Amino acid sequence: MRVTFDPGGLADRIAGGEPLALARGISHVENESDGFEALLERLDGRAGRARRIGITGPPGAGKSTLTAALTRHYLDQSLKVGIVAVDPTSPFTGGALLGDRIRMGELSTEPGVFIRSMASRGSLGGLATATREAADLMDAAGYDRVILETLGVGQAELDIAVSADTTAVVLVPESGDGVQAMKAGLMEVADLFVINKSDRPGADRLEKEIAIIMSIRFANREPAGGGGGAEEVWRMPITQTVASESRGVDEFAAHLDRHFDWLTATGRLEARRRAARLRRAHDALVRRCHRDARRIWRDASPETLDSGASPYAIARRLYEASRRPRTGTLRGT
Ligand SMILES: Nc1nc2c(ncn2[C@@H]2O[C@H](COP(=O)(O)OP(=O)(O)OP(=O)(O)O)[C@@H](O)[C@H]2O)c(=O)[nH]1
Ligand SMILES: [Mg+2]
CATH class of the missing domain: 3.40.50.300 (P-loop containing nucleotide triphosphate hydrolases)
Incomplete structure (x- = not known):
């Protein structure tokens, strides 16, 4: 279920210390609501x-x-x-x-x-x-x-x-x-x-x-x-x-x-936190790919899925088709 919200407004309220806003923000992160990464990005400098x-x-x-x-x-x-x-x-x-x-x-x-x-x-x-x-x-x-x-x-x-x-x-x-x-x-x-x-x-x-x-x-x-x-x-x-x-x-x-x-x-604190930031970037990348995979699977055509091909061939076709640039549409989200 997708929920829309205003990341900037919520970020300000979280930064202002409003517990209700904080609770909402965490739910948006858990649910990957549209805009949750914008929210995290807004607050990044404050953490x-x-x-x-x-x-x-x-x-x-x-x-x-x-x-x-x-x-x-x-x-x-x-x-x-x-x-x-x-x-x-x-x-x-x-x-x-x-x-x-x-x-x-x-x-x-x-x-x-x-x-x-x-x-x-x-x-x-x-x-x-x-x-x-x-x-x-x-x-x-x-x-x-x-x-x-x-x-x-x-x-x-x-x-x-x-x-x-x-x-x-x-x-x-x-x-x-x-x-x-x-x-x-x-x-x-x-x-x-x-x-x-x-x-x-x-x-x-x-x-x-x-x-x-x-x-x-x-x-x-x-x-x-x-x-x-x-x-x-x-x-x-x-x-x-x-x-x-x-x-x-x-x-x-x-x-x-x-x-x-x-x-x-x-100096270990700084090193640990630097490593943690890189890991966060890695996590965000993985999550994005995972989200893409969910979308590709959702949009897969019945012909591809019912083609009788091996699971690996189906996965390969879906993946390769998703990487082919489509004219007239913007790539990514
Ligand atoms: N005798 C004794 N009992 C304790 C002590 N600390 C906690 N307990 C009891 O041990 C039980 C488990 O405590 P929790 O704090 O829920 O333990 P937990 O590790 O958070 O448990 P989970 O989150 O379910 O893994 C409870 O009944 C506590 O009251 C202590 O120092 N001595
Ligand atoms: Mg416990």
């Missing part, structure tokens, strides 16, 4: 002020509870917080979405907080891309911190986590044995570790386990050369928290700040 924090980990580790506690910590510092909660559940249950709503419910009425759930089914051009762009819009709308909560299972979710400036991996003592996390690729994406539910037994053991795994990793890692005085190697902190009681959250937030300072001091 870049927010710090982006990815919070990832296995199901039920307490990511939402920790996100809520961290948000309260930032609110106490008079910072505005945008939250993108990626809903990994199937369209049939919606369970986690409901759970997140309940846990974050009390925050949703706070004026300095904007919460958005992104459903995997809701975005045509890819969940990761739409999620990053939702974060861009929150950034442009003046939110100081943007927290991306995603499940640490599956490549798409990990992609989202690593598109943040800082990625925190949340593990829990009982299920969270470090080896499992390593298998899921969580060790690769972590800038910090949080051992949540440390009110339960086994937190110290898990902390030792993570420390050992990481020290093996560090031993194999070349320290980056050069460096203008800043510590070049980031020693990954491990924080024990009880998110449901906000215990350890101040310490976690302090590590997040330290990591951001380290990124800035070593």
Whole structure:
């Protein structure tokens, strides 16, 4: 379904900090409404002020509870917080979405907080891309911190986590044995570790386990050369928290700040963000091609589709026909 809107007008309202406009803008991005890229382009120059924090980990580790506690910590510092909660559940249950709503419910009425759930089914051009762009819009709308909560299972979710400036991996003592996390690729994406539910037994053991795994990793890692005085190697902190009681959250937030300072001091922030912009361009290109493919398929003639040719021949004919310039019509959209 195509919805038309005025990208310039909406961009101004988003930049002015209107939550309703922000919510609309994110929906337009998810739906790829006509003009959504013009909207993103208009706001591009305004993004870049927010710090982006990815919070990832296995199901039920307490990511939402920790996100809520961290948000309260930032609110106490008079910072505005945008939250993108990626809903990994199937369209049939919606369970986690409901759970997140309940846990974050009390925050949703706070004026300095904007919460958005992104459903995997809701975005045509890819969940990761739409999620990053939702974060861009929150950034442009003046939110100081943007927290991306995603499940640490599956490549798409990990992609989202690593598109943040800082990625925190949340593990829990009982299920969270470090080896499992390593298998899921969580060790690769972590800038910090949080051992949540440390009110339960086994937190110290898990902390030792993570420390050992990481020290093996560090031993194999070349320290980056050069460096203008800043510590070049980031020693990954491990924080024990009880998110449901906000215990350890101040310490976690302090590590997040330290990591951001380290990124800035070593020039990594700029490099990461430059790479992120290039990836955004790549994503936009892929999405455009995908959109073209949908159009080509929609407009395909019955003769071509029913020709009895092989699937590959059909695809080739459709593709080649679409690239042939047609006289009298403008190419592209
Ligand atoms: N004992 C204990 N329970 C906690 C703690 N933090 C969260 N919980 C509980 O753990 C359950 C899961 O918490 P969530 O915050 O929904 O976990 P999540 O990782 O966001 O879950 P999904 O998004 O569904 O993967 C809830 O019942 C929380 O109340 C903690 O530190 N200690
Ligand atoms: Mg959650």
